[in-house]
Amino acid sequence: xxxxxxxxxxxxxxxxxxxxxxxxxxxxxxxxxxxxxxxxxxxxxxxxxxxxxxxxxxxxxxxxxxxxxxxxxxxxxxxxxxxxxxxxxxxxxxxxxxxxxxxxxxxxxxxxxxxxxxxxxxxxxxxxxxxxxxxxxxxxxxxxxxxxxxxxxxxxxxx
Amino acid sequence: xxxxxxxxxxxxxxxxxxxxxxxxxxxxxxxxxxxxxxxxxxxxxxxxxxxxxxxxxxxxxxxxxxxx
Numbered sequence: 349x350x351x352x353x354x355x356x357x358x359x360x361x362x363x364x365x366x367x368x369x370x371x372x373x374x375x376x377x378x379x380x381x382x383x384x385x386x387x388x389x390x391x392x393x394x395x396x397x398x399x400x401x402x403x404x405x406x407x408x409x410x411x412x413x414x415x416x417x418x419x420x421x422x423x424x425x426x427x428x429x430x431x432x433x434x435x436x437x438x439x440x441x442x443x444x445x446x447x448x449x450x451x452x453x454x455x456x457x458x459x460x461x462x463x464x465x466x467x468x469x470x471x472x473x474x475x476x477x478x479x480x481x482x483x484x485x486x487x488x489x490x491x492x493x494x495x496x497x498x499x500x501x502x503x504x505x506x507x
Numbered sequence: 508x509x510x511x512x513x514x515x516x517x518x519x520x521x522x523x524x525x526x527x528x529x530x531x532x533x534x535x536x537x538x539x540x541x542x543x544x545x546x547x548x549x550x551x552x553x554x555x556x557x558x559x560x561x562x563x564x565x566x567x568x569x570x571x572x573x574x575x
Contacts, residue, residue, distance in 0.1 A: 356532055356535070356537075357535070358531070358535055358537045358540075359537050362537050362539065431552050431554055432537060432540040432555070433536075433537070433539045433542075433543045433548075433549045434537070434539060434540075436549055492539075494543060494548075495542065
């Protein structure tokens with residue numbers, strides 16, 4: 349059977365960034381479940397607890413292979429995504445996250461001053477982490493969408 | 508397309524009978540990067556632009572130009 353070609357260093361690097369973004373998104377959901385679990389009671393709180401545990405395992409499952417390679421082989425083991433589209437998307441997603449976080453903190457500052465929020469400090473921090481990581485993950489996944497098929501225009505005969 | 512940068516990568520690929528993946532492998536980036544440069548979603552760094560130009564053996568201005 350024909351083996352698929354080994355990924356290039358650039359492909360490995362992009363896969364590392366994509367897995368990191370996916371892991372971040374799962375982590376944000378886990379924090380969301382922690383907040384929801386803290387605000388709910390009885391069976392619902394238990395369900396959120398289990399969901400959070402499952403998501404935490406998912407985060408480890410998504411991130412561990414990349415970081416295992418990193419710690420075993422060093423940065424070269426994860427490719428070297430120094431430049432390219434996905435690296436640019438990663439930076440832009442970080443910028444979007446910073447702006448969204450700043451606006452959220454401004455809004456929270458106003459709301460907490462008026463005493464409208466009934467969250468405990470740990471819940472508030474978890475909620476902020478959920479929003480921050482979720483913004484990054486969603487922004488990355490939305491901006492990184494590209495058609496999968498290769499444009500083989502160059503392989504067509506010239507007129 | 509990018510509002511300011513025009514490129515002729517697709518033309519050069521056709522002349523060299525090269526797929527996006529083939530060009531990407533040759534200059535050390537991924538197919539996504541070449542695809543998004545071609546359609547103007549991603550403005551490449553100077554390094555990538557120079558690598559593409561060197562691969563086709565032409566000056567960078569032959570591939571990338573500012574839109575009027």
